[in-house]
Amino acid sequence: MTFPGGVGISGLTVYDWETQDGVCGGSPHVHLVCSEAYIVIAGEGHVQTLTGSGYAETPLSAGTVAWFTPGTVHRLVNGDGRLRIVVIMQNDGLPEAGDAVLTFPARVLADPAAYAEAATADSAPAARRRRDLAIEGYLELRERVDAGDMEALAEFHRAALRLKASLLADWRRRWEAGPLLAALRTGEQLDGLLTGDPAYLLDSAIEQRTPQPRFGMCGHLDTYTG
Numbered sequence: 001m002t003f004p005g006g007v008g009i010s011g012l013t014v015y016d017w018e019t020q021d022g023v024c025g026g027s028p029h030v031h032l033v034c035s036e037a038y039i040v041i042a043g044e045g046h047v048q049t050l051t052g053s054g055y056a057e058t059p060l061s062a063g064t065v066a067w068f069t070p071g072t073v074h075r076l077v078n079g080d081g082r083l084r085i086v087v088i089m090q091n092d093g094l095p096e097a098g099d100a101v102l103t104f105p106a107r108v109l110a111d112p113a114a115y116a117e118a119a120t121a122d123s124a125p126a127a128r129r130r131r132d133l134a135i136e137g138y139l140e141l142r143e144r145v146d147a148g149d150m151e152a153l154a155e156f157h158r159a160a161l162r163l164k165a166s167l168l169a170d171w172r173r174r175w176e177a178g179p180l181l182a183a184l185r186t187g188e189q190l191d192g193l194l195t196g197d198p199a200y201l202l203d204s205a206i207e208q209r210t211p212q213p214r215f216g217m218c219g220h221l222d223t224y225t226g
Contacts, residue, residue, distance in 0.1 A: 006179030
């Protein structure tokens with residue numbers, strides 16, 4: 001669902017499945033063109049990130065608002081098993097169209113067919129396998145970044161671009177038809193008000209959507225379509 005301003009919204013209950021390094025949480029991944037915001041509504045945990053500045057952990061608790069820009073490798077950790085978040089995504093439609101890239105090991109990132117197979121998750125066991133494979137690649141990447149090898153992060157970004165290169169033209173069309181169009185409409189409305197014509201206000205309306213559950217990368221998602 002395109003939320004006001006051309007952003008997307010979803011509800012997230014972070015996975016409480018334990019990972020190979022002893023914590024519970026979701027699948028590490030990166031977004032190529034979308035910023036993401038977390039509004040924490042329950043529970044405690046943190047988000048682990050890898051950026052050009054290195055590794056960091058940001059604590060999350062009820063009331064926290066945190067956001068990050070494209071290129072930030074992020075992993076949600078469910079500290080108390082109750083972490084629930086409202087997620088706001090820039091450029092509604094692009095994340096659903098493949099903007100996210102999971103941190104699978106390099107051998108999987110280099111093979112588009114293997115990546116597509118590993119990224120598919122239509123059941124809890126499949127989502128867990130996907131998460132565990134992303135953790136495997138993430139821990140390898142984090143170890144190199146922790147050692148000061150920032151080229152490792154650049155290599156991952158280049159691999160992500162190669163995987164998604166064929167989708168870029170479609171992403172641009174979606175952006176033009178969604179977020180860009182929303183901004184242009186605001187300009188048209190301002191033009192109308194500036195000339196004393198509020199006629200567009202007669203087209204006002206209210207809409208409602210019910211959540212559609214699915215297995216997300218970081219947890220159980222409630223998404224909204226239409």
